[in-house]
Amino acid sequence: MLNVHSAGKVPYQEAFPLKSKTHYEKIQLIVLVIFDIVKVILIVLVKIFVLPISVWFRRGPKSISGKNALITGGANGIGKAIALELAQCGCNIIIADIDKAASERTLELLQKFNVKSLSYSIDVSDSEKVEDLKEYVEKSIGSVDILVNNAGLMPLASLREGNSIDIKRIVDVNLNSNFWTIRTFLPRMLKRKTGHIVQIASMSALHPIPGAIVYTATKYAVTGLMLGLEEELRQENHENGIDFTTVYPYFVSTRLDLMNILNLRFPAISAQVTAKETVKGIINRKRRVVIPYCDAFLSGFFRNLPYYVQCLVRDFILREPESRIIKDPFVYVS
Structure with missing residues (x-):
């Protein structure tokens, strides 16, 4: 069997003709x-x-008090709100974020919950750094019980904008980092027969966003990652004790620069609401959390409409063409 490094280097051999x-x-x-x-x-x-x-x-509902929760991108926005919400439920918190100063500020807020908390400055797209993170966490606080993959970049840009380095960076952070964290922390969960993996996806994985194609593609990809992983473990009889939750929030009001350039027909939701629903989903072992909940039905109904009707809905009800009028064609939001 050829490996991934052999493609193009070993002569290609066609399969035998299919037997009728x-x-x-x-x-x-x-x-x-x-x-x-x-x-x-x-x-x-x-x-x-x-x-x-x-x-x-x-x-x-399961008790998460005393559990160790690691949140990537936990220093700001949704990740910060989830960290605070989990701490309120009694979880010990590990913040893994590239923004060291913001991580320290979030740690200060966590002190009032009387739980253990620590931060680790890291670029989670670096697989070796994620391995280092594991060693640090296990020495400092113990095994990770809840892994929240939240770190991400949201560029308001078409696939035709930016350059190859920009696109690679988005894919590395939004998708590849989840491979590294799951590969790193899942084995110990399987060994202990307990754990919870949480993926912060996006409504764009249910309703694709024009003008943010690379971002949308990564959110579709992490959805496939979670579905495939859960089914793989089920078929290997590993699913007992390991829970999976994928979260699909609508636009979340996080950074000021993002909210200043968006022109949404319907109001964004807060990071706090997103965090509450996410933690509620963890406690109740929900496989899918759509925020707001009604969007789960609306997106499913929308996808079954004829294409020309979908276009009319986008243009006249959601008014998506108007929301794409932005000042900066390539804005990163983490």
């Missing part, structure tokens, strides 16, 4: 598939029958 199935093999496949469909239907019917009984025995 006989009529008997085709009928056999159809019968097996029908059998499996019937089996699934029966299992679903049994689940529906026992559902009223299982409700009495299902797991309730």
Whole structure:
């Protein structure tokens, strides 16, 4: 089997021509598939029958008091609000952020909650630095119980704007950093059979944002990352004890420079509301948290409309063309 470094260096060999199935093999496949469909239907019917009984025995909200929560990009904005909300619930907080001064200010705010808190200055897109972060955290406070992947850059720019270095930076922070943090902290969670991975995605993963294509692509990607990882662990029988939550907030009022250039038809939501709903989702083991909740139904309904109707909604109800009128064509927001 070739590895990822062999592409183009080892002669390409075509696969053997596909062998046509006989009529008997085709009928056999159809019968097996029908059998499996019937089996699934029966299992679903049994689940529906026992559902009223299982409700009495299902797991309730979990306690997160005393748990160690690591928040990337936790010094400002959504990450800061989540850190404060988790601390209020009794979690020990680790802030991993490139902004050292802001991290120190957030640590001061955390002192009133009587929990352990520490910060680590880091560029989470650097995989080696993430490994160093793990060693520091485990020596200082113990294993990470809740990993909140929040760090991100939001450029209000088309794919045609900026340059290759800009695009690479966005992908490194918004997507690749999540690979490094999960690869680093998940093994210990699996070993301990407990843990929670939280991904701050965006409404743009449900409703793509024109004029922020690279950002939107990364949010679609982290959604796929979480879905794929959860299913992989389920099939490996590792899912018990490991929870996954992906959060899809609408535009969040964080940095002043961002809010000054946006021209939204509908009002943004606050970082505090986003944090409260996120933590509520963690406690209740929700796989998906959409903020505001009604957007989950609206985005699903929107995607099933004919394309020309979607365009009319974008132009006359959401007024997206108007919201794209900005002074600076390439603004970064972390």
